[in-house]
Amino acid sequence: xxxxxxxxxxxxxxxxxxxxxxxxxxxxxxxxxxxxxxxxxxxxxxxxxxxxxxxxxxxxxxxxxxxxxxxxxxxxxxxxxxxxxxxxxxxxxxxxxxxxxxxxxxxxxxxxxxxxxxxxxxxxxxxxxxxxxxxxxxxxxxxxxxxxxxxxxxxxxxxxxxxxxxxxxxxxxxxxxxxxxxxxxxxxxxxxxxxxxxxxxxxxxxxxxxxxxxxxxxxxxxxxxxxxxxxxxxxxxxxxxxxxxxxxxxxxxxxxxxxxxxxxxxxxxxxxxxxxxxxxxxxxxxxxxxxxxxxxxxxxxxxxxxxxxxxxxxxxxxxxxxxxxxxxxxxxxxxxxxxxxxxxxxxxxxxxxxxxxxxxxxxxxxxxxxxxxxxxxxxxxxxxxxxxxxxxxxxxxxxxxxxxxxxxxxxxxxxxxxxxxxxxxxxxxxxxxxxxxxx
Numbered sequence: 001x002x003x004x005x006x007x008x009x010x011x012x013x014x015x016x017x018x019x020x021x022x023x024x025x026x027x028x029x030x031x032x033x034x035x036x037x038x039x040x041x042x043x044x045x046x047x048x049x050x051x052x053x054x055x056x057x058x059x060x061x062x063x064x065x066x067x068x069x070x071x072x073x074x075x076x077x078x079x080x081x082x083x084x085x086x087x088x089x090x091x092x093x094x095x096x097x098x099x100x101x102x103x104x105x106x107x108x109x110x111x112x113x114x115x116x117x118x119x120x121x122x123x124x125x126x127x128x129x130x131x132x133x134x135x136x137x138x139x140x141x142x143x144x145x146x147x148x149x150x151x152x153x154x155x156x157x158x159x160x161x162x163x164x165x166x167x168x169x170x171x172x173x174x175x176x177x178x179x180x181x182x183x184x185x186x187x188x189x190x191x192x193x194x195x196x197x198x199x200x201x202x203x204x205x206x207x208x209x210x211x212x213x214x215x216x217x218x219x220x221x222x223x224x225x226x227x228x229x230x231x232x233x234x235x236x237x238x239x240x241x242x243x244x245x246x247x248x249x250x251x252x253x254x255x256x257x258x259x260x261x262x263x264x265x266x267x268x269x270x271x272x273x274x275x276x277x278x279x280x281x282x283x284x285x286x287x288x289x290x291x292x293x294x295x296x297x298x299x300x301x302x303x304x305x306x307x308x309x310x311x312x313x314x315x316x317x318x319x320x321x322x323x324x325x326x327x328x329x330x331x332x333x334x335x336x337x338x339x340x341x342x343x344x345x346x347x348x349x350x351x352x353x354x355x356x357x358x359x360x361x362x363x364x365x366x367x368x369x370x371x372x373x374x375x376x377x378x379x380x381x382x383x384x385x386x387x388x389x390x391x392x393x394x395x396x397x398x399x400x401x402x403x404x405x406x407x408x409x410x411x412x413x414x415x416x417x418x419x420x421x422x423x424x425x426x427x428x429x430x431x432x433x434x435x436x437x438x439x
Contacts, residue, residue, distance in 0.1 A: 020057060025065075031055040032062035073187070073188050074187050075112050081108045084203075088109075092104040092105070092137060093139060094136050095135055118146070142197070196223060196227075291304060306354065307356070331374040331377040331378065331379040335377055367397060411425075
C-alpha cells in the first residue's frame with residue numbers, strides 16, 4: 001500500500017472503491033481468474049490480504065458473483081423492515097460443520113425493500129443434493145426467488161457441471177461473451193411472519209449502544225413484541241424492553257435512550273425447577289422463559305398467570321410488569337366508567353382472594369371471555385404475538401380480575417359482560433363467598 005501512497009483506512013477504502021467503479025464485470029472476473037490460476041482454487045478461497053497482492057478486491061467480488069445469488073425482498077403489507085447500525089451487509093446462517101461462507105448477507109435499503117445475497121447452495125436445483133438439517137439459519141423459510149438467467153450464446157452450466165469444472169465456469173464468466181448474459185430479477189413479497197423473521201435477525205444483532213431506525217412506531221412496536229414472544233429471542237430481548245415501553249406509552253421522540261439490558265437479568269437461565277419465592281428479584285425474568293421453552297408446566301394457564309402475578313407484585317419494577325399494569329389500568333378505568341352509579345360508589349371493599357388454581361377447562365373459558373372483553377375496553381392485548389404475548393394477556397386478565405374484586409360496581413359490570421360471565425367468574429372464589437353472592 002505504501003507504493004500506492006495509501007496511508008490510512010479511508011484511503012484504502014477509496015482505493016478499493018475506485019477499482020470496483022473503474023473496472024468492468026469482465027475485468028474483475030478476469031483478474032479473479034488469474035488469482036485462481038496462480039494460487040489454486042483452495043488457496044483462492046482461503047486467501048487473505050497479502051502485502052503487494054494486486055487486484056485483491058477481485059477475490060471479494062468473485063466470491064459474491066460465484067457463491068451467491070441476489071434476491072430482492074419486499075416487506076408484507078402493513079409491515080416494514082427496520083434499520084440498525086449493522087443491518088447493511090449483515091451475515092446470517094451457516095452450513096452445518098462450516099464457519100464460512102455464511103448462507104445470507106442482508107442489506108436493508110428501505111422500510112419496504114431488502115436485498116439479500118443468498119448462497120448458491122440454497123438454489124432449488126442444489127438443495128436436492130443437500131441432506132436435511134445441513135443448514136443452520138433462521139431464514140430458510142423465506143424461499144427467495146433466484147434470478148432467471150438468459151444466455152444469448154446458449155452457454156449454460158448446471159450445478160453438476162459447476163462442481164466438475166469450477167475453473168471453466170470462472171473463465172466463461174470472465175469473458176466478454178458472459179457479459180451479455182441477462183438476468184430477470186423477480187421481487188419476493190414476504191408474508192408477515194417472514195418479514196418479522198428478517199427483522200428478528202436484525203434485532204438479534206443490535207448492540208446496546210447501536211442505533212435503530214424505523215418509519216412507523218406502531219409497526220416497530222408490533223415487531224419488537226413479536227421478537228420478544230419467541231423463546232429463542234428472550235435472552236436478547238432485554239435490549240429492546242426500553243424501546244417497547246417507550247413506544248407503548250405513545251411518546252415517541254427522535255432519540256430513544258441507549259438500549260441496555262436491565263441490571264437484574266441473569267446471565268443464564270437454569271433448566272432445573274426451582275422455588276420462585278427464593279428468587280423473587282430474578283424469577284420474573286426466568287419463569288416466563290421457562291414457560292415459553294416448556295421447562296415449566298402448570299395445570300392451567302390461569303395457574304401460571306396467578307403465580308406470575310404474585311411474583312410480579314413482590315418484584316422490583318420491570319418492563320414486563322409496566323406493560324401489564326398500563327393495559328390493566330386502561331381496562332379498569334373504562335369498566336369503572338360503565339358501572340352503575342349506585343354500586344360503583346362502593347370502593348375498597350374486597351372479596352375473598354382469588355383462587356390460586358382452577359381447572360384447565362374453566363381457565364380456557366375464562367380467557368376466551370376476558371381477553372376480548374379487555375380489548376373492547378381499550379387494553380392492548382398481545383395474544384397474536386406468540387406464547388410470550390399469550391402469557392402477558394393471561395397475567396393482565398388475572399391482574400384485572402384481582403383489582404375488579406375490590407370494586408363491587410366494576411365486578412357487577414364485568415359479570416354482566418356476557419351470558420357465561422357469572423358462572424365462570426364464580427369459579428374464581430370458594431363457595432359461599434361474597435363474590436358469589438353478588439353475582
